[in-house]
Amino acid sequence: MRQTPAAYPLTWRIMDGLEAFVAFAWPARLGAAIPWLMLAPALLLVGLLVIGLVQIGDVSFRTLDPSTYRMSENYTIANYQRAFTESLFATVATRSLLGALIVTVVTLVLAFPYTYLMVRTPNAMLRKLLLTALFLPFFIGQVVRAYGWLIILGNQGMVNEALGLVGVEPLRLLYNYPAVLFGLVQYMLPFAVLMLAPALSAIPEELEAAAESLGANWVRTFTHVVLPLARPGLVGAGLVVLTLSLTDFAMPAILGGGSQDFIANAIYDQFFRTSDQGLGSTLALLLVAAGSLLVGLVIALFGAGTLALSRVRR
């Protein structure tokens, strides 16, 4: 039966028009290109990063002429030789890598029970409280948080004042390696909890109940059920914390008292203090390489965790 105009609403007609336009502008034979079209913004961004890296790579093979403060025209590997032979850079690199590993382990250990409690507690008020405590630090920048620790841990800070009440002389709690690691752990904790929460939420509570009903105590349930199933979250959180810690600038600069530099601080020094963009670029590229190798190693050993690009399970 032929439809009357009233039976074919205006909105349908508009949709028909739009479909016709799309069919004209983007014919069906181009359908295979749609995924690439969706990828285009990401490819553009990555492309820009690659261009930047190529330029940094170019500068890394040039040396600074201190009589003109310009980079040399010719290429040389002198900056790489300096980076690998000068004790300063070995010290700073070792400190950064070791620090990143310690911070990652400590952060995961602290984040796990926090996250577990947050996703498992039946008390809605407690869950809200934990969520609020998790998100609050995101509203405060890293630098402000570091300065907060200066106030709390300083010679005349709250902790030393409290110690003074029980007759303890002021302790040097700041401007050392543990202070930097402490600041980093505090900064990284919310990131780790955020990465762990989806993984722990995905573990059915029934599995834990089943293990307990089969006679497993909470330790065995934890080690044989929860921990293996939480591995993707732990790996994902570990990768994020590891890379962020390895490349951090502010905590070593503020809480380190100038003598606990990480690689990022050394790069800053070369770019902005000695104006040696060549050596700064070299260190930056080596940092990218070290970080990539470390991440690659973790992925090779443990998989990519929640960062994995696998298809949805069917």
Add this chain to the structure above:
Amino acid sequence: MNGRKIMSQVFDRRRFLKTAAMAGAATGVYGLNAPRAWAQEPEKPKEIIIRAWGGSWVDSLKAGVSDGFTAKTGIAVRHDLTEDNEIQPKVWAAVDQGRVPPIHINWDTTVNATKSALRGVTEDLSGLSNLASTTDLAKPVGLDGYPIINTYGYVYVLAYRPSAFPDGQPKSWKALLDPKLKGRIALYNDGIGMHFPAQVAGGGKLEDIPGNMQPAWDFITQLKGQSPLLGEDPDFTTWFQKGEIDAACTISTNAREAKKNGIDIAWTVPEEGCKFDTDGLWIPKGLPANELHWAKEYINHALTVEAQQIWLDGLGLPGVVPGVKPPQDLVNDPSYPTKPEDFKNLIRVSAKIQTENQSEWFSKFKAIMQG
């Protein structure tokens, strides 16, 4: 239409007529004088931008130079507090790419400014009329002409908390090696200010700089054993105020700032001497001609006695124009040299030598302190 709207319209019309009349009058006045004004001076920009250090540093510059310049010319002055090391690559990139630089004037250390001069990104300032009345201190050592004009000098003194030195003021930089000061001393994080006195304290000679500075590195290695804090200008004031340190190698201005804030701080020039250095003003290349003219006028104004007196009273530093009087609290102070004999114990090394060796000295200092 309600009453409020009617009143509003009447008011707006009156205000418009009044404004238009004033504008017309102003145009008339300017119209009469305009040809003469154009013949005399280039078009004035709305504002000029001066890069400056924050805190008491920018307050002093504003009170001493910028406010006076604005009153004289009607040009507003904006102070850009970007870190001196961070503005440098931005200015260099702008000049290299033929863009207008982000600032009109850089208030800079002479060493940093010398880098820019060596790179060829600075305007020549030798034509400024007030240069004729400045002392030799205004001239950058080791450079041709005036790519920078030094505007004052300063001394990296040994600042100390008198209560930590019950036997009186420290006579030598070696006093910093006292075990009771472990963890209680501070240096600049690039070692600036300490290299040259360390050369003497380490048993070396100043004439050996830069050829042989091993004595300096030996002494700095000894200082490393004292676990010094390493920071920048504002850190020293804060650390003294927060009770973190008892002694430091720092510019006297920072110690004076802590003293102004009620902290018991003193400073001295030890027997090995103290580094004396200068800060200056320079203009990056690439400014439009009229803005370049007014930027030069700003620097010219900074070289007047009146401007220097207020600016440097705030900083507590000796200027480059004869007739500037020291603040009351700094009369005969070793950190405020005014007579030739006051410079006897101060060490001055040309900015050119410092810039040419900065990278190497920086690496050595860092290697010691980060080890």
